[in-house]
Amino acid sequence: MSPPAGSRFVSGFVSILGLPNAGKSTLLNRLVGMKLAIVTPKPQTTRTSIQGVVNHPGAQIVLVDTPGIHKPDSLFNRRMLETVKAALDQRDLLLYVADATRRAAEEDRRALEIVKTARTPVLLLLNKIDGLKDKRPLLEAIESYRALHAFAEYLPVSALTGEGIEAVLSAVVSRLPEGPAYFPPDYVTDQPERFLAAEIIREKILFATREEVPHSAAVVVEQWKEAGDLTRIAATIYLERESQKGILIGAGGGMLKRIGTAARREMEAFLGRRVFLELFVKVRPKWRESPEFLNAVDWRSMTGPEVP
Ligand SMILES: Nc1nc2c(ncn2[C@@H]2O[C@H](COP(=O)(O)OP(=O)(O)OP(=O)(O)O)[C@@H](O)[C@H]2O)c(=O)[nH]1
Ligand SMILES: [Mg+2]
Incomplete structure (x- = not known):
């Protein structure tokens, strides 16, 4: 897709982070428009970083899905945490995915301590809003996360149904720097x-x-x-x-x-x-x-x- 005449082309690297089961992989698949990462109801499904490239009019977003941040209790889990940390390096923007049906927990505080070390703007995506009957729990969730970090934006979304996804894309694109398309239009992922x-x-x-x-x-x-x-x-x-x-x-x-x-x-x-x-x-x-x-x-x- 080529940008409208006269406008600038933006691009950048954006990592998707959060606790296990928050819906990070569902979000990656939704934004890219195809299933690149496996999704299950069990925590710790994703074990490595998974790239997915989104071509939007006037923009290319290089997304990276990561393993859920949890206490590492084995060499394998420590490696997963290393993968998460590598995904914080040299990014233009970070997306922290949280379950909107719950308030921030101690695990979020610990995870955000790691995310903050990057000193990169973070958008909070309050996911799973399809499971909410009214707005009150969402507002309470937002307040509980605001107390942990000054997020650049708070976006309610359902990675499952697609509600709020266009707003996420616009928010991401509006924060990317001017830059080239890093990958050809038919390139989607680095996964063999x-x-x-x-x-x-x-x-x-x-x-x-x-x-x-x-x-x-x-x-x-x-x-x-x-x-x-x-x-x-x-x-x-x-x-x-x-x-x-x-x-x-x-x-x-x-x-x-x-x-x-x-x-x-x-x-x-x-x-x-x-x-x-x-x-x-x-x-x-x-x-x-x-x-x-x-x-x-x-x-x-x-x-x-x-x-x-
Ligand atoms: N209701 C609802 N369920 C969702 C939504 N997004 C994800 N889920 C479900 O939440 C569960 C976990 O989704 P994943 O995408 O695997 O979560 P993840 O954050 O990648 O999990 P890990 O890889 O274990 O860190 C799955 O059962 C998804 O179907 C959503 O917007 N609404
Ligand atoms: Mg996952």
Whole structure:
């Protein structure tokens, strides 16, 4: 899209931050207009930063979705927090997503301490307003957040229904500096297809399982082969305990089959091709404390498909 004649073109880097489950990934997907980040009702769904580029008339916004800010209790969680901190560096604007149906909590105060270190203007997005019957709780939520930080703007929004999204886009665009389009118009994300496929599988696992299984699951795509109109994908699901393996596979393999079918359908819709998906399950005790394993499953530092 080209800007109206005579007007300036603006661009910039904008990170999406907040507590787990606030709706950050739903917001990224809504702003970009396609599903780039997986979304589940479980906290700590997003584990790495995910870029999404929005082209707006006269503007290009490079968004980054981040893991929810929470107390790091493992090497893996400390890495997630490092990812959040990296997403604060050299940004033009920050979006802090909060649940409008609740008041600011102690976790928000702690998260905002981290966000404030960037000294970058922050817009507060009060998300999930579709769940509010009247304005009072929203005003109370705004006041409780105002007490924690002087946000540049307070914007009620529903990432789920799209209400308030145009106002968010206008607020972002109006605060971006003049600059070039950093990416061509057809470029959307830095995520490789293999990683997106692994994430789709993880999303289906998160929906299908409970308690500690979602946190203990990591997915690696080991093989990706195009053959005619078919894409053959093989992936391994890593868990931390034998007992979790039993839960994931389910009676007669039923659970794993359902996960595989749901993941394959979504991959086919996304790739526009038929997919043959093979899933393997392995146990890797304490992988969340293993630097070698974490490097191997992180596509940004991936040395190869081989997991040690
Ligand atoms: N009602 C309602 N639900 C929403 C809205 N936005 C997100 N949700 C739901 O909130 C849950 C969490 O959404 P996510 O987008 O995964 O939240 P997140 O902040 O990315 O979570 P983490 O990745 O775990 O940090 C999901 O069940 C979403 O469907 C909204 O505007 N309204
Ligand atoms: Mg997320």
